[in-house]
Amino acid sequence: MTGLRLDLIDIPRIPEERARRYREAGLWRSETLDEMILTRGSATPDRCALVAEGRRTTYGELAALVGRAERRLRAAGVNRGDTVVVQVPNSREYVVLVLALMRLGAPPVLTLPSLREYELDRIIGLVRPSSIVIPRRVRRFDHLGMVQKLKPRHPYLVRTLVVDGEAAEPDVADLTGLCDPPGDDPPAEGRGAASPKDVALFLLSSGTTGSSKLIARTHEDYGYVIRTTTEIAALSADSVYLAVMPATHTFVLAYPGVLGTLAAGGTVVLGSPEDPRKVLRTVQEERVTHCAAVPGLVKQWLTLLGREPYDVSSLKVLQVGGARLDAPTAARAKAELGCSVQQVYGMSEGLTNYTRLDDPDEVVFSSQGRPASPADEIVIVDEDDAPVPAGEVGQLLTRGPFTVAGYYRDEAATKRAFTADGFYRTGDLVRLRPDGNLEVVGRIKNVINRGGEKICAEELEELVQELPGVSAVAAVPMPHPGFGEIVCLYLVPGGENAPDLGDVRRHLESRGLARYKLPERLELLDAMPLIGVGKINRTELRERAAAIAAGVG
Numbered sequence: 001m002t003g004l005r006l007d008l009i010d011i012p013r014i015p016e017e018r019a020r021r022y023r024e025a026g027l028w029r030s031e032t033l034d035e036m037i038l039t040r041g042s043a044t045p046d047r048c049a050l051v052a053e054g055r056r057t058t059y060g061e062l063a064a065l066v067g068r069a070e071r072r073l074r075a076a077g078v079n080r081g082d083t084v085v086v087q088v089p090n091s092r093e094y095v096v097l098v099l100a101l102m103r104l105g106a107p108p109v110l111t112l113p114s115l116r117e118y119e120l121d122r123i124i125g126l127v128r129p130s131s132i133v134i135p136r137r138v139r140r141f142d143h144l145g146m147v148q149k150l151k152p153r154h155p156y157l158v159r160t161l162v163v164d165g166e167a168a169e170p171d172v173a174d175l176t177g178l179c180d181p182p183g184d185d186p187p188a189e190g191r192g193a194a195s196p197k198d199v200a201l202f203l204l205s206s207g208t209t210g211s212s213k214l215i216a217r218t219h220e221d222y223g224y225v226i227r228t229t230t231e232i233a234a235l236s237a238d239s240v241y242l243a244v245m246p247a248t249h250t251f252v253l254a255y256p257g258v259l260g261t262l263a264a265g266g267t268v269v270l271g272s273p274e275d276p277r278k279v280l281r282t283v284q285e286e287r288v289t290h291c292a293a294v295p296g297l298v299k300q301w302l303t304l305l306g307r308e309p310y311d312v313s314s315l316k317v318l319q320v321g322g323a324r325l326d327a328p329t330a331a332r333a334k335a336e337l338g339c340s341v342q343q344v345y346g347m348s349e350g351l352t353n354y355t356r357l358d359d360p361d362e363v364v365f366s367s368q369g370r371p372a373s374p375a376d377e378i379v380i381v382d383e384d385d386a387p388v389p390a391g392e393v394g395q396l397l398t399r400g401p402f403t404v405a406g407y408y409r410d411e412a413a414t415k416r417a418f419t420a421d422g423f424y425r426t427g428d429l430v431r432l433r434p435d436g437n438l439e440v441v442g443r444i445k446n447v448i449n450r451g452g453e454k455i456c457a458e459e460l461e462e463l464v465q466e467l468p469g470v471s472a473v474a475a476v477p478m479p480h481p482g483f484g485e486i487v488c489l490y491l492v493p494g495g496e497n498a499p500d501l502g503d504v505r506r507h508l509e510s511r512g513l514a515r516y517k518l519p520e521r522l523e524l525l526d527a528m529p530l531i532g533v534g535k536i537n538r539t540e541l542r543e544r545a546a547a548i549a550a551g552v553g
C-alpha cells in the first residue's frame with residue numbers, strides 16, 4: 001500500500017475573506033519558510049548558522065545539506081503531499097530534515113522525543129504518514145524497536161528512516177549520510193516544491209480533552225509568526241540563540257526560536273536541558289544572546305549561578321513561557337542574569353503574547369504580555385460565552401492571523417474547542433489589565449502542566465481505569481517546587497486490591513505512555529467528591545492536592 005497523500009480538504013482553513021485581509025495587509029506573504037531562511041542565508045554563506053555538539057555549520061553548508069537531504073528523501077520515496085512523522089532530538093539532522101521536508105512539501109509532524117508507543121500510535125493513526133524519521137536509539141531507548149512494533153497496525157506507514165547508525169533491516173532506509181560529510185552538494189536555493197499556502201508542518205496540541213490533536217500551520221501563517229516575533233525579541237544577524245528545550249515545541253522552533261534566528265541570519269546553538277552546568281557553560285562559551293525556557297529551568301540556572309561562577313554577560317534576552325513565571329523569579333532573573341526578561345504566553349494553536357523589551361519592570365515581572373500581532377482578536381468570556389466586565393477573570397478566546405481554524409481530521413474536537421465564528425477556546429483563565437497586558441490566573445481545561453509539558457487528565461484516567469481494583473479515578477495538578485505541577489491521582493478502590501502508585505506507574509509504562517506523564521502521587525478516597533450529577537469536583541481535588549503539597553493536607 002502506498003503512503004496516503006495529504007488531503008488539503010481535511011485542513012481546516014481560515015475563511016477566505018479573513019485570509020484575504022491578512023494577505024492584503026502584508027501579514028501573510030507569498031513565501032515558504034525554507035525560502036525565507038535559505039535565501040537570507042545565501043547572502044552570508046560563510047557565517048555560522050548552527051552549532052550542534054561542538055560542530056559548526058555555515059549558512060552555505062546548511063543550504064547544501066538541505067539540498068542533499070531533499071534529494072535523499074525523494075530517492076527514499078518521500079514526495080509532495082506526503083506527511084512524515086519526525087521524532088528526532090535537537091541536532092543538526094533535525095534542523096536539516098525539517099527544512100528539507102518543508103521544501104519538498106511533505107510536512108513534518110513534529111513529535112516530542114519523549115513520546116512513546118501509546119502516543120505515537122494515535123498520532124500515526126490520525127495523520128496516516130507515509131514515513132517516520134527517528135534516531136535508532138537515544139540513551140537506552142530503542143526508537144526503531146518501537147516503530148517496528150507500531151508498523152503492522154499502520155499499513156500506510158511504508159518507510160522508516162533512521163538518522164543515525166547503519167540500517168541493516170530491509171525496510172529501514174538510512175539517512176545517516178544526511179549531514180556527514182558536508183560534501184559538494186549544490187545548495188538548495190529559491191522555492192522548493194511547496195507553495196506558501198501549503199501546510200508547512202504539523203504541531204501537536206497539548207489538548208484539553210482526550211489524546212493529541214494535530215495542528216496544521218501553513219507557510220504563510222508561520223512565516224508571519226517568525227517575522228513578528230523576531231522583531232519583538234530583537235533578534236538580528238548578530239544574535240546567538242540557544243535552544244535548550246526540544247525544538248519540536250513551537251516556542252523553541254519559531255516564536256522566534258530556531259527558525260527565527262536562521263531567518264535573521266544569526267547563529268543557533270542546539271542544546272538540551274538535562275545538565276544545567278552544561279547550559280551555563282554553553283552560554284559562556286558561545287556568547288549566547290537569546291534563550292527561551294520554562295520557569296523551572298530558569299530557577300535551576302539561578303540556583304546554580306548562586307553557587308558557581310559563569311560569565312553570562314552576553315545574554316540579552318531570556319524568554320520565559322510555557323507555564324506561568326512568578327514575579328520574584330522574573331525579578332531575580334533580570335538582576336542575576338543581567339538581561340531583559342520577556343514573558344511569553346502562547347499556544348501551538350497560534351496566539352502568542354509577549355511582554356515587550358521596553359516595558360516597565362512591573363509589566364515584565366507580573367504580566368504575561370500582550371498579543372504579538374495587532375490583528376490578533378481576543379475576548380474574555382464567562383461560562384456562558386458572554387464577555388466579562390473589564391478587568392475580570394474569564395476564559396480567553398482568540399482568533400487571528402496565527403491561530404488555526406480547527407484541528408486536523410478531528411471535527412468533534414474542533415467543534416468543542418472553536419466557536420462558530422472561529423475563536424479558539426484557550427481553556428486558560430486570564431485577566432486583561434488596564435494597560436492591555438494579560439495575566440494568566442488559572443485554567444478550566446483538565447491539563448496538568450509539568451514543567452511546560454502538558455498532560456491531559458482524561459487520557460491518564462482512561463488508562464488507569466483499565467486496572468482491576470479501580471472504581472473511579474481523577475488526575476489533578478499538585479504544586480511542585482521544580483516542575484510547577486506534577487500529576488496527583490485520586491483513586492477510589494473498587495474492591496480489596498486497590499493498585500498503589502507503583503502498580504499504576506508500571507501499568508502506564510507497559511501501555512507505552514511517555515514517562516513524563518506518570519503520576520507522582522496517589523491518594524485513596526472512599527468516594528469521589530461530585531458536583532451536580534456525577535461530575536467530579538476537580539476544584540476540590542486540586543485544593544486538596546495543593547494542601548498536601550503545602551504540608552497542611
Ligand code: AMP
Pocket residue numbers: 205206320321322323324325343344345346347348349368426428440443454
Ligand atoms: P502548548 O500549546 O503546548 O504550547 O501549551 C499552551 C498552553 O500552555 C497555554 O494554553 C497555557 O495553558 C500554557 N502556557 C503557555 N505559556 C504560559 C505562560 N506564560 N503562563 C501561563 N501558562 C502558559
